[in-house]
Amino acid sequence: MKNSKIVGIGHYVPTRVISNHDLEQWMDTSDEWIRERTGIETRCWIEKGETISGMAHKATIMALERAKMGAQDIDCIVFATVMSDHVFPGGGCMLQERMGLPGIPAIDIRNACSGFLYALAIADSFIKTGTYRNVLVVGAEVLSTSLDLSTHGRNTAIIFADGAGAAILTSTDDPQKGVLTTHLHADGKHAQPLSGIAPSFPKTLEFDPEVPGHGIKINMDGRYVFKHAVIKFPAVIMEALEAAGCTLDEVDLLIPHQANLRITQAVAKKLGFPPEKVISNIQKYGNTTAASIPIAMSEAWEDGLIKDDTLVCLAAFGAGFTWASALVRF
Numbered sequence: 001m002k003n004s005k006i007v008g009i010g011h012y013v014p015t016r017v018i019s020n021h022d023l024e025q026w027m028d029t030s031d032e033w034i035r036e037r038t039g040i041e042t043r044c045w046i047e048k049g050e051t052i053s054g055m056a057h058k059a060t061i062m063a064l065e066r067a068k069m070g071a072q073d074i075d076c077i078v079f080a081t082v083m084s085d086h087v088f089p090g091g092g093c094m095l096q097e098r099m100g101l102p103g104i105p106a107i108d109i110r111n112a113c114s115g116f117l118y119a120l121a122i123a124d125s126f127i128k129t130g131t132y133r134n135v136l137v138v139g140a141e142v143l144s145t146s147l148d149l150s151t152h153g154r155n156t157a158i159i160f161a162d163g164a165g166a167a168i169l170t171s172t173d174d175p176q177k178g179v180l181t182t183h184l185h186a187d188g189k190h191a192q193p194l195s196g197i198a199p200s201f202p203k204t205l206e207f208d209p210e211v212p213g214h215g216i217k218i219n220m221d222g223r224y225v226f227k228h229a230v231i232k233f234p235a236v237i238m239e240a241l242e243a244a245g246c247t248l249d250e251v252d253l254l255i256p257h258q259a260n261l262r263i264t265q266a267v268a269k270k271l272g273f274p275p276e277k278v279i280s281n282i283q284k285y286g287n288t289t290a291a292s293i294p295i296a297m298s299e300a301w302e303d304g305l306i307k308d309d310t311l312v313c314l315a316a317f318g319a320g321f322t323w324a325s326a327l328v329r330f
Contacts, residue, residue, distance in 0.1 A: 004127035004135075005178035006328060008067025008168040009306075011298035012058035013044040013285060018144075023158060028151040034158045037222075039261020043161035043286030045144035051085045053094035055164035056140040059294070060099065063136075063166040066301070071099045074168075075132035077106045078123050080115030080139045080290040082196065082319070083146075084108070091140060112194075113257045113318020114184075115139055115290035116165070117326055120314075121182035123169045124326075133171045139290035140164035146196075146218065156218045159260070161286030165294020180327045181243040183236055190228065190321040194220050226263060232323040233267040237315050240325040248273060250311055251327075253300060257316035258282035258292035267315075279305070289318065306330055 019042050020031035034040055046055075056079070064071060079092035086094075092106030111118045116139035123135035143160040147153060172178055196218055233256065241248060254273055256264050261282050268278050279296045288295060293314055300306045310330045317323040 001128050002130060002171045002173065003175055003178040004124045004169045005172040005174070006167050006330065007170050008063040008065070008069065009166070009294060009298040009301045010059045010062025010064070010066060011163065011165040011295040012055045012062070013163040013295065014046045014050060014055070016045050016047050017042050018045050020158070026149045027154050027157065029154055029158060037262070038159055039282055040158065040286050041283045044163060046142055046162045052081055052083055052091050052140045052142050052164070053085050053098055055142075055162070056091060056095045056138045056166065057098045059140070059164040059166040059298075060095065060136060060138065062298070063168050067168040067170075069134070069168060071101060073134050074099070074101060074104065074136045076104055076123070076126060076135045078109060078119040078135060078137050079106060080109040080111065080119040081141055082110055082112050082115070082289060083142055091138070095138065111290075111318070111320060111322045113259060113287075113289045113292070114316040114320065114322035114324045116293045117182065117314060117316050117324035118184055118322070120167070120169075120179065120326055121184055121324070124179040124182055127169055127171050135169045137167045137169060138164065139292070139294045141289045141291045143289065148217070155222055156220050159287045160218070161288050163285060163288040163291040163295050165291045165298055167294055167297070177329050180329060181240050182324070182326045183239050183243065184322075184324045185232075185236065186320045186322045188320065191319070192219070194225050194319045194321070226260070228321060229259065229263045229317045230266045230270065232317050232321070233263070233315055234270050236323050236325040237271065237313055240313060240327045244327045246311070246327065251277070251313050252310045253277055253279055253305060253312045255279045255293055255296050255300065255312060255314050257318060258285065258296060259287055259317065
């Protein structure tokens with residue numbers, strides 16, 4: 001059986017930077033309050049005219065250049081996002097059109113913060129079974145246009161942001177390199193505490209139509225999410241290590257979904273994992289949901305932290321609830 005290997009990673013974030021001090025002008029909050037609860041200092045939001053597929057395209061171009069490949073080499077697109085340029089079709093088809101690749105499959109994944117790892121697992125399976133040779137995996141998100149920027153929406157408005165990341169997976173004969181193992185989980189009974197509650201079809205959920213904000217209305221119970229995240233994150237990380245026959249000491253980098261700096265720190269402490277081996281960029285980018293892991297991975301690649309033989313553990317937890325992990329040797 002073939003193995004799948006990541007040969008190129010890219011990312012893009014909007015140039016519009018929103019600081020905590022900017023948010024102070026729109027709602028009852030403060031830089032100190034936001035940093036203490038989330039670790040976020042700035043986040044990037046799209047400018048008028050920018051789109052999810054447009055950001056994804058820019059991230060893909062970077063990934064292809066790093067992989068020394070052309071768009072024509074891609075056999076399949078797996079695209080993770082909770083949004084899209086339109087209600088439907090999903091972002092995969094929009095990206096495919098931008099890349100000029102008519103005919104290849106485009107699959108959309110809507111697992112929010114865990115979306116990129118779900119997409120990675122699907123791409124890995126396609127390559128290992130010989131269905132496709134080169135698969136583009138994308139995580140991209142625009143949530144800034146759906147945020148309630150009043151004090152009422154403060155608990156989500158201070159967190160979510162926009163961005164895109166992409167990874168190129170290709171077939172390899174080396175069983176020691178590439179995606180060693182992936183693990184996916186979900187439990188729908190926890191969906192309500194972290195969900196886009198409106199619009200709802202059929203309209204089974206109650207919400208106040210007078211609440212400010214447009215597009216999607218996001219509901220998040222921060223304490224409830226935190227309580228479950230600090231349990232599921234370590235568990236799914238250890239699941240990956242045990243499946244691959246590795247120990248935590250062998251891991252060179254842990255790249256978690258950038259949900260909240262407090263969650264990341266709590267997980268590292270619970271595992272006894274060195275903070276200097278944990279990638280964290282939520283301070284400058286906020287929570288970009290499905291895009292957060294590939295953006296962080298791309299920056300680590302750029303900074304020389306990911307090189308030949310680097311063992312990286314990826315982990316995510318988010319809406320659904322869904323949680324996932326992957327162990328990758330570059």
